[in-house]
Amino acid sequence: MTEKIKIGIVGYGNVARGVECAVAQNPDMELCAVVTRRDPASVKVRTPGVKVVAAADAATLAGAVDVMILCGGSATDLPEMGPQHAALFNTIDSFDTHARIPEYFAAVDKAAAAGRHTSIISVGWDPGTFSLNRLFAESILPDGAHYTFWGRGVSQGHSDAIRRIPGVKNAIQYTIPVESAMQAARSGSQPELSTREKHTRECFVVAEDGADQAQIERTIREMPNYFSDYDTTVHFVSEDELKRDHSKMPHGGFVIRSGRTGEGNHHVIEYSLSLDSNPEFTASVLVCYARAAYRLSQKGDHGAKTVFDIAPALLSPKSAEQLRRELL
Amino acid sequence: MTEKIKIGIVGYGNVARGVECAVAQNPDMELCAVVTRRDPASVKVRTPGVKVVAAADAATLAGAVDVMILCGGSATDLPEMGPQHAALFNTIDSFDTHARIPEYFAAVDKAAAAGRHTSIISVGWDPGTFSLNRLFAESILPDGAHYTFWGRGVSQGHSDAIRRIPGVKNAIQYTIPVESAMQAARSGSQPELSTREKHTRECFVVAEDGADQAQIERTIREMPNYFSDYDTTVHFVSEDELKRDHSKMPHGGFVIRSGRTGEGNHHVIEYSLSLDSNPEFTASVLVCYARAAYRLSQKGDHGAKTVFDIAPALLSPKSAEQLRRELL
Numbered sequence: 017m018t019e020k021i022k023i024g025i026v027g028y029g030n031v032a033r034g035v036e037c038a039v040a041q042n043p044d045m046e047l048c049a050v051v052t053r054r055d056p057a058s059v060k061v062r063t064p065g066v067k068v069v070a071a072a073d074a075a076t077l078a079g080a081v082d083v084m085i086l087c088g089g090s091a092t093d094l095p096e097m098g099p100q101h102a103a104l105f106n107t108i109d110s111f112d113t114h115a116r117i118p119e120y121f122a123a124v125d126k127a128a129a130a131g132r133h134t135s136i137i138s139v140g141w142d143p144g145t146f147s148l149n150r151l152f153a154e155s156i157l158p159d160g161a162h163y164t165f166w167g168r169g170v171s172q173g174h175s176d177a178i179r180r181i182p183g184v185k186n187a188i189q190y191t192i193p194v195e196s197a198m199q200a201a202r203s204g205s206q207p208e209l210s211t212r213e214k215h216t217r218e219c220f221v222v223a224e225d226g227a228d229q230a231q232i233e234r235t236i237r238e239m240p241n242y243f244s245d246y247d248t249t250v251h252f253v254s255e256d257e258l259k260r261d262h263s264k265m266p267h268g269g270f271v272i273r274s275g276r277t278g279e280g281n282h283h284v285i286e287y288s289l290s291l292d293s294n295p296e297f298t299a300s301v302l303v304c305y306a307r308a309a310y311r312l313s314q315k316g317d318h319g320a321k322t323v324f325d326i327a328p329a330l331l332s333p334k335s336a337e338q339l340r341r342e343l344l
Numbered sequence: 345m346t347e348k349i350k351i352g353i354v355g356y357g358n359v360a361r362g363v364e365c366a367v368a369q370n371p372d373m374e375l376c377a378v379v380t381r382r383d384p385a386s387v388k389v390r391t392p393g394v395k396v397v398a399a400a401d402a403a404t405l406a407g408a409v410d411v412m413i414l415c416g417g418s419a420t421d422l423p424e425m426g427p428q429h430a431a432l433f434n435t436i437d438s439f440d441t442h443a444r445i446p447e448y449f450a451a452v453d454k455a456a457a458a459g460r461h462t463s464i465i466s467v468g469w470d471p472g473t474f475s476l477n478r479l480f481a482e483s484i485l486p487d488g489a490h491y492t493f494w495g496r497g498v499s500q501g502h503s504d505a506i507r508r509i510p511g512v513k514n515a516i517q518y519t520i521p522v523e524s525a526m527q528a529a530r531s532g533s534q535p536e537l538s539t540r541e542k543h544t545r546e547c548f549v550v551a552e553d554g555a556d557q558a559q560i561e562r563t564i565r566e567m568p569n570y571f572s573d574y575d576t577t578v579h580f581v582s583e584d585e586l587k588r589d590h591s592k593m594p595h596g597g598f599v600i601r602s603g604r605t606g607e608g609n610h611h612v613i614e615y616s617l618s619l620d621s622n623p624e625f626t627a628s629v630l631v632c633y634a635r636a637a638y639r640l641s642q643k644g645d646h647g648a649k650t651v652f653d654i655a656p657a658l659l660s661p662k663s664a665e666q667l668r669r670e671l672l
Contacts, residue, residue, distance in 0.1 A: 037605055042486060281621040283619045290611065327652065344475045
């Protein structure tokens with residue numbers, strides 16, 4: 017057995033703890049450090065022997081960590097954290113503000129190239145495996161239309177965005193696909209479906225004492241990229257109600273492409289996920305892409321990448337021969 | 345617009361005509377030659393201006409064709425045709441005898457590397473996009489099990505294998521998934537399902553006059569890799585019945601992976617296809633991989649490859665920037 021891939025995690029929230037679990041399922045990897053903005057002494061990591069390092073001291077891990085998995089939020093954490101860490105480490109992140117991906121890619125690419133590191137951005141399931149399926153299906157069936165549906169499930173990115181609003185103590189957001197739109201997408205009639213027609217959003221919000229609830233609701237509904245293009249319902253609930261009724265983080269969804277070939281032959285390609293735990297699944301995707309980042313960096317293939325740039329074989333611990341024999 | 349990718353096709357059967365249709369849907373490509381074992385004068389290619397060349401003269405196309413798409417059968421055509429053409433051209437094929445992929449890969453790799461060409465073998469949907477989904481899903485959820493189901497649909501490879509039996513005039517083979525096995529795979533209980541439990545095979549065979557039907561049936565049932573591990577039903581029908589009832593080539597199937605993360609969270613990843621025309625869909629996959637083979641050969645990345653080695657972005661006519669903006 018060659019040496020294990022040494023994984024570091026920035027953050028220790030739901031996705032980070034999912035990364036910890038996923039690393040334990042991959043015998044060619046080991047978790048060796050957690051970087052935190054909290055007091056390191058207050059962070060109890062379940063895996064024995066893992067170093068906990070203050071965010072300000074992250075640079076001390078350079079050379080000791082093969083791939084750093086950045087488990088920060090896309091709204092404010094990653095735009096800073098991404099380029100910063102790409103200068104010091106190979107990195108993986110799940111940056112998911114679709115509209116801002118081009119600028120984020122450019123910033124990480126610059127830092128990673130200068131630092132001679134490999135950084136794979138926007139990894140997870142959407143962006144991530146859903147994006148891959150959009151790309152594969154569109155390349156195979158250029159004369160067609162694709163549809164992405166999410167839910168019913170909790171979106172971490174959207175819940176996080178609500179939690180950043182002043183006066184909000186806690187929040188959970190459900191993304192809900194509209195049943196009639198799903199049926200239309202499956203029919204092969206290739207309907208044009210607007211963002212608003214495809215999904216609704218439902219928010220359960222715990223406000224701080226004395227907070228202006230009407231103002232919070234308005235801020236949510238008008239938030240660009242996240243909520244402004246959807247029919248959004250906001251419910252204010254108590255902390256207890258939120259814990260009792262909304263503490264699970266299931267999710268799922270599907271990518272459908274409907275396309276034509278020849279003289280009117282019709283084909284449907286469908287990819288779907290049904291997930292008990294969105295953060296644990298996302299973490300599992302991050303971890304297999306960490307293997308790819310490590311391998312690319314070993315080959316000197318540096319700079320920012322996305323899932324589109326990663327040859328699938330790089331994700332697996334199996335050799336090329338084994339993959340051809342067992343999975344092709 | 346840069347110059348178009350010049351595509352050649354070896355063969356002019358169902359898949360080859362599907363390739364012709366697919367090339368017409370991709371504005372960055374053009375069909376420029378068909379290579380045939382028949383009398384070239386007898387082959388009427390629908391696309392105007394396409395050169396028809398006898399198999400013996402294929403080498404005269406070297407330099408004029410960017411990628412040759414080999415539309416031969418896996419049983420006897422490709423083992424010879426693959427290495428032969430890889431020495432002269434970048435190639436794509438749909439070699440689908442899973443058990444013999446390692447030796448076929450080695451033979452094509454040797455020829456392609458020596459000829460400084462790029463050859464992507466075993467492209468299509470299985471092997472092909474199904475293989476990719478097995479690899480992605482296993483890499484993401486290492487603690488799990490995957491299941492591939494096919495049908496109900498016509499398998500070209502299996503029909504072809506029957507047609508090569510002496511005394512067989514024509515044949516169509518349907519692969520049929522066993523409903524109870526599909527339900528078990530979806531349940532998350534991760535059952536072990538044998539090859540025989542998952543599918544049955546049903547064959548409609550037109551025998552030549554005076555052929556020994558009992559012998560044909562025995563040959564089918566006992567054919568290794570193709571039929572010996574399945575419950576197979578063989579029906580002898582007339583040519584007219586075959587034409588009337590079995591002339592469509594629908595297919596489909598799905599790849600499911602069921603896996604666990606953390607403390608018992610369960611996830612299901614499912615990829616499915618519903619195809620009006622198996623050969624046209626297969627051809628569409630071949631054509632987008634031809635784009636990848638061309639690009640790799642331009643970069644000097646020669647030798648044999650499989651879908652596992654191809655970064656997804658190479659399949660699309662869109663630029664990396666456009667892909668990140670539109671599909672990530």
